[in-house]
Amino acid sequence: MIKNMVNDIERCFSSLDGYNEDVKKIIGIAQLEVHMKIKRFLIVFTFITALFLVVSTLNISSASAIVAKKTPNGLQKTPGAMATQNAINHAAGIYGNPHGKPVNYQGIITTIDDVSITITLKDQSSVTVTITPETIIRFPRGQASEDQLLTPGMTVMVHAILGQDDLLTARRINLIPKASPLQQELDD
Numbered sequence: 001m002i003k004n005m006v007n008d009i010e011r012c013f014s015s016l017d018g019y020n021e022d023v024k025k026i027i028g029i030a031q032l033e034v035h036m037k038i039k040r041f042l043i044v045f046t047f048i049t050a051l052f053l054v055v056s057t058l059n060i061s062s063a064s065a066i067v068a069k070k071t072p073n074g075l076q077k078t079p080g081a082m083a084t085q086n087a088i089n090h091a092a093g094i095y096g097n098p099h100g101k102p103v104n105y106q107g108i109i110t111t112i113d114d115v116s117i118t119i120t121l122k123d124q125s126s127v128t129v130t131i132t133p134e135t136i137i138r139f140p141r142g143q144a145s146e147d148q149l150l151t152p153g154m155t156v157m158v159h160a161i162l163g164q165d166d167l168l169t170a171r172r173i174n175l176i177p178k179a180s181p182l183q184q185e186l187d188d
Contacts, residue, residue: 100161103168105129106176109152117170119156129160129168140177150175 105127107119118128139148150156150173159172 100163100169102171103160103162105158105160107156107158109150109154109156111152112150117150117156117158117173119158127158127168129158129170131170131173135170136172138172138174140175 105119105121107121107127109117110120110126111118114131116128116130118126120126137150155176155178157174157176158170159174160168160170162168
């Protein structure tokens with residue numbers, strides 16, 4: 001557009017006889033500006049095109065690298081460890097959690113020894129749970145060190161596993177602290 005204007009001005013002045021040097025300078029400057037703008041446009045256009053080509057090439061090569069990911073030679077593609085164990089259990093006829101079903105009981109300790117704990121539940125039924133060396137016993141914070149033993153009469157929450165042999169095994173026993181006298185009044 002600017003180039004057409006310069007050409008039009010040039011044609012007008014060329015038809016006049018003897019136009020002066022100032023007009024020729026103005027026309028020369030206008031032509032120079034047009035050429036500079038065209039050069040700037042071509043440089044920017046070339047840079048953007050090159051940048052686009054580089055980015056698209058990188059995207060294509062990274063996408064093909066993801067698709068082309070293969071199992072190394074000599075190794076067999078296998079499912080994860082849990083999927084493998086589940087398949088083995090399923091083939092052996094073991095369904096569900098192989099460790100058993102988690103169950104929770106809250107009640108008062110009736111009897112306790114080195115291998116089991118019996119608690120009385122709110123409905124007055126009793127439950128006996130096996131204690132193992134892996135059983136975790138938790139006491140409330142701030143309790144005196146001499147009180148770190150479970151004894152009959154204490155209220156506990158037992159987190160156990162009901163095995164496939166229908167035996168309960170304690171995983172964790174939490175001592176439930178006695179309520180303060182004020183709390184007991186509120187409960188009554």
